[in-house]
Amino acid sequence: MVKWRLLRTEYSPASLNMATDQAVMETVSAGGPPTFRVYEWRPSAISIGYFQGMKEEVDVGVCEERNVEVVRRLTGGGAVFHDEKGEVTYSIIFREGSIELPPKILDAYPLICDGLVRGLKKLGVEAAFRPVNDIIVGKKKISGNAQTRRMGCVLQHGTLLYDVDPELMFTLLLVPDEKMRGKMIAAVKEGITSVRHETGGAASITDVEEALIEGFSEALDIELVPGELSPREKERAEELRRTRYGSREWNFKR
């Protein structure tokens, strides 16, 4: 079985989390080991998609007041609230060609997302992929995913809701139409679920991480070998944090 590196970096600030994904992609691009990483966010944070307008999506003032960090991702997609108590994130980074994927990115999502479906099954949760990039339980979303391809690599990261507070989420996020705020919160409450809810609180964050590790190993037929970030990767991540993911220029560029 092909061996991949497993990273469990636990809790980091948003800018460092996003910088780490890019730093790892750079090493993978240069011939480093394909990597699966699970992590969490502290303080709580909002990440927005590459193309989103920060001030269109996020109430930046309220985020500052509440010590919620904001960051622009390298990947497209929507705004995500990464609650430090309520969320597990993964990233998977490999050179194009190291696993067989359909050429179109759209078609590659279900293949990689199968790791989440299998992971959730380990926790006793029956989930399914819903195009374009979501995982659902019944009709409710439990995970959102985003992929990019650059430097000869595929990077997909995604979030798995562990516990969810829609009221708090919509204190931090703006809604396209203020008159619709109440309806939108209600729709989100109806439309999302969490591991905690689905398992009746039986699974801890660590259990979720382990389930994801097993799920992705199975889905991609790989062996995940526990490893660490190299000193060079750590240094590069700190640099990217300063120059990009922690900078106003990047985070507010749209």
Added chain:
Amino acid sequence: MVPENGISRDEHISMYKVPGGKLLRVRFVLEEEKIASIRFTGDFFLHPEESIEELEEKLRGVEFGEESVLPVMEEFFNTYECVGAEAKDFLVLLFGE
């Protein structure tokens, strides 16, 4: 709006939710019926991501009409992969349904 130099300049904002897809937004300035600047935002995917700037650049100076914008959009979306929206959705965003 006609400022003192006589060049008409209008700023526009528009939003369109692709059915079963993503939310597209645009902000653009028209000068004398031509696109002077344009900025797309939203929760779509486009690969490679930086190509959005190429599209915005290509639309600068183009007359604001479906006949003029359509070929630019078609060429762009034939070259790059967009997930969650298509060329026609960007046209609806700009010109309505």
